[in-house]
Amino acid sequence: MAVKNLLEAVRETLHDALARDERVFIMGEDVGARGNVFLITKDFLEEFGSDRILDTPLAEASIVGVAIGAAMAGLRPIAEIQFADFIYPAFNQIVGEAAKIRYRSAGGNTCPLVIRTPYGGGVGGALSHSVSIEALFYHVPGLKVLAPSTPADAKGLLNAAIEDDDPVLFLEHKKTYRLIKGEVPSGNHTVPIGKADIARAGRDLSVITYGLMRHFAVQAAEELIKDGIDVEVLDLRSIRPMDRDAILTTATKTRKVLIVHEDNKFGGVGAEISAIIAEEALFELDAPVRRLCGPDVPAMGYSKVYEDAFMPSPERIAAAMRDLAAF
């Protein structure tokens, strides 16, 4: 297996999907000659032509809306929102339309659409190039929300998303693009949607997380093992559908749960995880469920000070782990 960073894994997966399936096409801002602002679609225009690598007007509602129409007409569009922060104009199309098309037509129409977007902070992205958006969308039945954290999962889940018959919001953490490297299986590797991954097995407490925070949590866990604290890290990978079984299994196993995400705390993904545990595993718990999340401010600022204060870091995660372990 080749070692690739996450960006290369996404690029390879998109490339192979375009080559494999003529229904697949990419549309978004700067995906053509520029090859996407992170160079994910670099050279695609030359290889696949302007019909399938479509530079769109700067209008997110229609990027998604047009992709929905193409999906309803039998294509497999991959729409790109350049930064997750720009997705709000398309909210109606994603939530009000794409997620409801199968339901509202009693299965008569379907919307096999992938919306890819880079999200998250830690890269100096300021207020409008750093947000996490998963909590706004994982609430919505009819929509799937994925947030892979490793290159292999990025490939496997992106392939699964492209093959899926329902709309999928595919979140790529910007900081993982080049930071995270790993072996990527060749060929049409897929990872099932809705299955979490045990990033690190442990027995003293569980961290449930996803995205960049998976790596920070594993890093923190490797620190704590030096002190004999053995932490299990569960990477959700799929935020909706959410792997309830994996959540309950790890909560029951270690009896202490720390939820870590970069997105704002209030009403975030951690709230749902906590509720699942409270509803179904209360009597297995040895400590209250804890959450270490981004603070409830609109976004992280441009200043490095703001960013550092906002983002959960390996050190903070380690401190939270120690605190829970000592409970």
Place this chain on the structure above:
Amino acid sequence: MKSEPSVRETLPEGLTPERLRDMYYFMILTRVCDDRGFALNRQGKIPFAATCQGHEAIQVAAAFALRRGTDWIVPYYRDTCMALSFGVTPREQLMCLFARKGDIFSSGRQFPNHYSVPDRHIASISSIIAAHVTHAVGMALAHKMRKEESVVLTSFGEGSTSEGEWHEALNFAGIHKLPIVFLCENNEYAISVPQSMQMAVKNVADRAVAYGLPGVICDGTDPIASYVTVREAVERARAGGGATLVEAKCYRAMSHTTDDNQLTYRTPDEIEAAKKRDPVPRFEAWLADRGYLDERSAAELKARALAEVNEATDWAELQPLPTPEDLYTHVYAEGPLS
């Protein structure tokens, strides 16, 4: 069936006396369905109905200007006549009014007139104004990418043209010269708000220039003029000439829906005057003047439409309701997931 014509003229391409009588039939069939919806609501049998009275001419004309089985329509919730003219049956129409489980559009989930009939090339819409216009563009994009002959016609009211997504859709279609017809059924009101409060331009068609599209206007209460205009746009799209914005000027002859009272924003005089623009008697006279329809056959067609709608009403009312379990179907391909 024929009487001595008082007017002699050549019919537009694609229309025959037989097709004209079919158009007339769909107009009166729609009128009966429309009245039936309001009647059922007033009887307390259904919670809600919308009307298309005043729009029948442009709707039937648009449906007839398209190629059935090839072209697609992405209509809006006021397009009863377009849908009936494009293959929807009175039984199907009544099933959606009654929200029965067997309602093929949505199994009783959506408001009436939110059609979804893929096998007859009618795409699903929501009630969100203008949200479907970008979908129509995406469908046209797919047709173009696959080099198919299909043209997409999407319709909406003039109020829709205030929505940002509407502008995005026309802009996109203009850039890519997509095979699509944007049909604005301008009935002068968006619920209660008149056109003058909706836009500063006189005609919706004037907006087309901003997107590099032809913007054309027709009398939406005249089926023949409407047919000619829409057909030209459809065939231009099919020939690779790109999109057209057609503005059909018509009038909404009733309240917005069963939940609205037009007297709160329109005067009785205005409503009375609008009745003179009713496309149904006007078309009937037009056909009679040209010898395509006599009084007896007009009466026969009306009786047939009424019988058909009566039968559909009685039948649909007896069909089973959805069950609470049906709430959980069609959330995802795999079923409901959490």
Place this chain on the structure above:
Amino acid sequence: MAKVTMPQLGETVTEGTVGRWLKKKGEAIAKYEPLLEVETDKVASEIPSPFGGIVGEILVQEGDTVPVGAVVCEIIETGAGSAGGNAGAQTAAPSSHSTAGASSASAAAAAPSRISSAPPAQANGVRYSPAVRKLAREHQLDLGGLTGTGRAGRITARDVVKAVESGASVRLSPSASSAITSPSARPHGSAPSPSAAVIAHAGEDDTIIRLSPMRKTIAERMVQAATTIPHAWCMMEADVTELSRWRDREKAAFKAREGVNLTYLPIVVQAVCRALKENPLVNSAWGGDHVIQRKHVNVGIAIDVEEGLVVPVVRDADRLSLAGLAQSISELVDKARRRRLTMPDLSDGTITVDNTGALGNIASVPIINPPQAAIITMEAVVKRPWVVNDAIAIRSIMNLCLCLDHRVLDGAVASRFLSSVKKTLEAYP
């Protein structure tokens, strides 16, 4: 010596490759003058020097890739120190800006405060987590014997698991484990519950008998009495030969007259009542920091019933005749056997008489029925060789045993009381 680090050329870039050095070691360089070319997977660009001075060691060779923030070369600064200081600050920023693990110390220090670290309210094992309760129940474990390793000594689930694995735990009987499932039911500091005692656990062929409410009450009260009252015991022998003869003579007529049997019990109760008149302190109760001497004489009668022992009370027994006592006792026994005793029947006893002799005993050490101060038993009437006027005779002897609350009474008063009872019995007819 100032250090030049690999800059971050783009939001997501984590490493850079040195393309070409534009200055060699020893060359002079002005601040902002191009120093090297760096290539990343996003861009290639000339990097202006952050310092002015002489190029020192080149630490990364052309073509080599290093993480953002790595030192690539050194510059021996010349000129104004303040400029160098500023430049240093500028280079410091990107280095901490880059890698995942290098968040600032201040941020890390502030972090724990975001999570509540308040000690749990259940310090000292009074409250347990759901997992701890569940494990204790599953393993029949007495948590009182465990040492908690959690915050403020909290017993953690792991502590319970370890105890189970080590096998060193104290186990609960199944029924008593209810004390675990509702640990807050009893206010902390109240009298110990039965579960605090050493507890047996059932073997494979043992039968587990569930506690009836009466059994539970008896158990709790006996533990309370036995562990809180300092018991002292004494016994006297009463020669009831004449009493026995009298009773034999009178019992038929008594039965006919009063409708109840003439047994020894009312006779002893009457003797107790008389003895209390002489020794009223025995009719008392412990009041914590005082003694309460009761005015009423309410004699509890211990009665065996199927489920256990009940002690109904003959109220104002000192005011009743022998026949009245016999009737009252007969009624109470009847009510007890038919389970018709009411709370008033069982309340307000001031002393208890226990007819242990009915079961054949000749000596007993009864437990005081709190809050009374004494309990007296009447043992079996046994014919024994007895010295009478320096000759051995066969006499009917009844032993009288007394347990007293030593907080309230001492041996002297107790003995006087017991002696008084004995005298009364021996004085018949």
